[in-house]
Amino acid sequence: MLVRLPTSVSEARECLAEGAVPVGGATLVWATWQHEGFPExxxxxxELPEANVLGRETxxxxxxxxxxxGRVPDVLRLAAASVGTGAVRRTATVGGNLVGSTLRCLLPAxxxxxxRATVLEPDGVRETDLAELxxxxxxxxxxxxxxxxTCAYRKLPGAVGGPPPLVVASALHAEGDGNGPLLRIAVRHGYDxxxxxxSYGTGTGTVTGTDETLHALRSTDLAGLPAAAWAVVDSQIAALTPEAMD
Structure with missing residues (x-):
């Protein structure tokens, strides 16, 4: 197998156009390749600068x-620190975890x-959302x-050989639209x-307390979560909402 290491976006695009298979740390695909054969x-x-940025918001x-x-928000830092072992974290990449893994440990964060994701394709670079990614x-x-x-992250212990551990991530954002802060919650339950x-504040269509926030969330896609997940969601909301930060 020949591995190309482009140093520019144009060179990376050429590699994809030639049919090169993307590989990050190879922590997920190496065993498959050993069994099924390596790509040519x-x-x-x-070695691509655009893919190695690390800062407060990227x-x-x-x-x-x-x-x-600590340059990134705690929710992302803690999510990365919870992945696998130290040996895995030394080689596994952000792209491999989000795009190549069925666990997607970084996705809730x-x-x-x-x-938003900036992605590379044979015909160029573009921005997309996480759903398409x-x-x-x-x-x-x-x-x-x-x-x-502010933000929070918690990963519950998982059983050996069992389903992926439950993950709850949350963040409070200043929206600046007159409706107060926006509270975002994401939960990994199984492989989903x-x-x-x-919205959390005093504007029209917002909720203004922890109980009201939980009630509003129970009308969303999170409604079917088990009690263990709601217990973590409850504790994170109590810690993140404006009253807790005063």
């Missing part, structure tokens, strides 16, 4: 999880940050978001990741 040509973005698709630190699995160059007012958002 692969491409890694580890992270590149080629950034390994171990590099994600990215959803509550309302992140997960569904179509293009090559991820980077994620961008706006810094939330569900998200919801409610």
């Amino acid at each position: 040509l692969a491409v890694s973005l580890r 992270v590149g698709g080629a950034v390994v999880l171990r590099r994600i630190d 990215a959803l509550v940050l309302d992140a 997960v569904a179509k699995r293009p090559v991820l160059l980077s994620l961008r978001w706006r810094t939330p007012l 990741v569900l998200g919801a958002a409610v």
Whole structure:
């Protein structure tokens, strides 16, 4: 297998046009390739500057999880720190986790940050949302978001050999539209990741307390979550809502 290491976006596009298979840290595909055969040509973005950014409101698709630190919001930092073992985090990448993994450990955090994805295709670079990123699995160059007012993350212990552990992520955003802050919640339950958002404030159509917020969320896609998930959601809302920050 020949692995190309492009140093420019144009060179990376050429690799994709030639049929190169994208590969990050190869933590997910290596065993499959050993069993089914290796591709003739692969491409890694580890030398591409645009895929290695790491800052307050951005992270590149080629950034390994171990590099994600206090420069990003806690919800994303804690999500990255919870993935696998230290050895896995030294090689697994943001793009591999979001696009190549069925677990998508970073997805709840990215959803509550309302992140947008910049993706690379043979015919160019474009921006898209997380729903398309997960569904179509293009090559991820980077994620961008706006810094939330505050955020939280919790991953419950999972049984060995059982379903993926329950994950709850949340973030409170200043929307600036007169309707008060916007509370975003995302939950990984099994292999499904569900998200919801409610306005929290004093404007028309908003909710103004923890109980009202929970009631509003129970009318969203989160309605069918088990009691264990709602217990975590409840505790995060109590910690994140404006009253708790006063």
